[in-house]
Amino acid sequence: MNDTTPNTLNALNSRHGKLLDPETLRIHRRLPGNIDRVWSYVTDPDLRRQWLAGGTTALQPQADFELVWRNEELSASSAERPEGMPAEHRATCRVLEVDPPRYLRYAWPDAGEVTIELEQDGAEVLLTLTHRLLERPALRLNVAAGWHAHLARLVALVSGDAPPSLWATWKTLRAEYEELLCVR
Numbered sequence: 001m002n003d004t005t006p007n008t009l010n011a012l013n014s015r016h017g018k019l020l021d022p023e024t025l026r027i028h029r030r031l032p033g034n035i036d037r038v039w040s041y042v043t044d045p046d047l048r049r050q051w052l053a054g055g056t057t058a059l060q061p062q063a064d065f066e067l068v069w070r071n072e073e074l075s076a077s078s079a080e081r082p083e084g085m086p087a088e089h090r091a092t093c094r095v096l097e098v099d100p101p102r103y104l105r106y107a108w109p110d111a112g113e114v115t116i117e118l119e120q121d122g123a124e125v126l127l128t129l130t131h132r133l134l135e136r137p138a139l140r141l142n143v144a145a146g147w148h149a150h151l152a153r154l155v156a157l158v159s160g161d162a163p164p165s166l167w168a169t170w171k172t173l174r175a176e177y178e179e180l181l182c183v184r
Helices: 006-013 035-043 137-159 166-180
Strands: 018-021 024-032 064-069 089-099 103-108 112-121 124-132
Touching: 006 137, 024 137, 035 112, 035 124, 035 137, 124 137, 137 166
Parallel strands: none
Antiparallel strands: 018 024, 024 124, 064 089, 089 103, 103 112, 112 124
């Protein structure tokens, strides 16, 4: 039986991602509710922009879609934005595989390949995010902290809690991942 008390879920959902190999990051999160609701947060641009990025959606293999990050909108203030980070970032990604509402794999130009897997587990959904082809140490570091911070917002939103400030969370996590991934 899973222990899903709030304190246990918070500890589980705060765990750092792990490198499966030097270029592959994996993060697991548990979210309350049903798989269709979580899938909508992954694929619906209006819901997705509340935790990750707006843009467009495509759910057919080989179709392109755009992700538009405006992380200041996910942060307490624009002053939190780290030096050198853009106010807006766009990427045209390509769907490689999709099996709604369980699986999405897409290519992210210059940043590798992302797989999001969802599995219903009782009253919860297990989300497994795998980001492959993280060839540069700085990219691994920023992506690890970024996914962790964005997923913290997703967990809060799906749980009905106030989401944390993206940039403040990212800064803290980046320092932690710098130690964990031995990137200087």
